[in-house]
Amino acid sequence: MKVCGFSFVRNAEKFSYPVVEAVQSILPVCDRFIMNVGNSGDGTLDLIRSIPSDKIEIVESTWDESRRKNGEILSEETNKAFDSIPDEYDWAFYIQADEIVHEKYHKIIRRSMEQWLDHPEIEGLLFKYLHFFGSYDYLADSRSWYRNEIRIIRNNKQIRSYRDAQGFRINDRKLNVKPAEACMYHYGWVRPPEIMQQKHVNFNKLYHSDKWVDRKVNHTRLYDYSSVESISRFGDTHPKVMKERIKRLNWDVELDENKKSFKITDRILNWIEQKTGKRLFEYRNYKLI
Numbered sequence: 001m002k003v004c005g006f007s008f009v010r011n012a013e014k015f016s017y018p019v020v021e022a023v024q025s026i027l028p029v030c031d032r033f034i035m036n037v038g039n040s041g042d043g044t045l046d047l048i049r050s051i052p053s054d055k056i057e058i059v060e061s062t063w064d065e066s067r068r069k070n071g072e073i074l075s076e077e078t079n080k081a082f083d084s085i086p087d088e089y090d091w092a093f094y095i096q097a098d099e100i101v102h103e104k105y106h107k108i109i110r111r112s113m114e115q116w117l118d119h120p121e122i123e124g125l126l127f128k129y130l131h132f133f134g135s136y137d138y139l140a141d142s143r144s145w146y147r148n149e150i151r152i153i154r155n156n157k158q159i160r161s162y163r164d165a166q167g168f169r170i171n172d173r174k175l176n177v178k179p180a181e182a183c184m185y186h187y188g189w190v191r192p193p194e195i196m197q198q199k200h201v202n203f204n205k206l207y208h209s210d211k212w213v214d215r216k217v218n219h220t221r222l223y224d225y226s227s228v229e230s231i232s233r234f235g236d237t238h239p240k241v242m243k244e245r246i247k248r249l250n251w252d253v254e255l256d257e258n259k260k261s262f263k264i265t266d267r268i269l270n271w272i273e274q275k276t277g278k279r280l281f282e283y284r285n286y287k288l289i
């Protein structure tokens with residue numbers, strides 16, 4: 001069994017993406033890694049080159065700024081990396097630049113890929129998600145945050161990144177998947193408030209015109225972390241590759257775990273989920289079989 005990781009990134013230093021940690025977190029289960037580095041205004045390319053591994057192959061890309069509607073440019077860049085994976089690889093392990101895999105899951109992930117290798121009806125493996133918010137101490141836990149995503153797929157080039165790189169499909173058909181029995185740690189909302197605000201504005205520009213962003217997005221200096229619907233305190237360990245980044249935390253975010261800012265409908269649905277463990281009307285971009 002041969003496994004190739006893949007990802008894309010642009011302006012990783014400017015917007016404080018933990019992309020080095022992301023790559024390092026899955027290298028132990030990959031035989032090779034394809035990184036698509038977009039045209040950046042900072043040292044992103046040198047940052048990726050600095051990762052001490054001969055498994056990594058860099059593909060350089062220029063983003064098509066005309067493909068901003070609905071974030072489709074993100075899928076386009078994902079597909080560029082995926083299409084660079086040679087046919088000899090069985091599985092393709094996708095990770096975004098702000099996602100990290102805890103080392104405790106490495107053997108489990110490898111075992112899942114081996115288990116379903118000779119079952120071609122299984123087209124991908126599904127990961128659970130933890131969404132860190134504000135700092136490394138808090139998790140966003142309302143139903144507005146996705147709970148599962150496909151992160152390992154067959155090396156079948158009929159599979160395409162879907163919409164804004166949310167998941168994968170074949171000719172708009174949902175992939176048939178099995179759970180990887182592993183969790184992805186998502187740190188996309190853990191940044192200094194001023195960098196988080198810059199990233200928030202920039203990210204909206206991948207979906208909308210500049211005029212729309214100017215009208216609709218709050219252009220304050222600092223991101224308002226208090227706007228989150230619901231948070232809980234994280235009481236477990238972080239992946240080892242995040243140790244040094246966590247040490248460098250230099251901002252304070254105090255969030256109220258008791259504060260719940262739900263609309264009436266979401267309050268009812270959240271109560272049902274807490275009592276039953278079932279998330280009603282959940283969007284699923286996959287078919288669990």
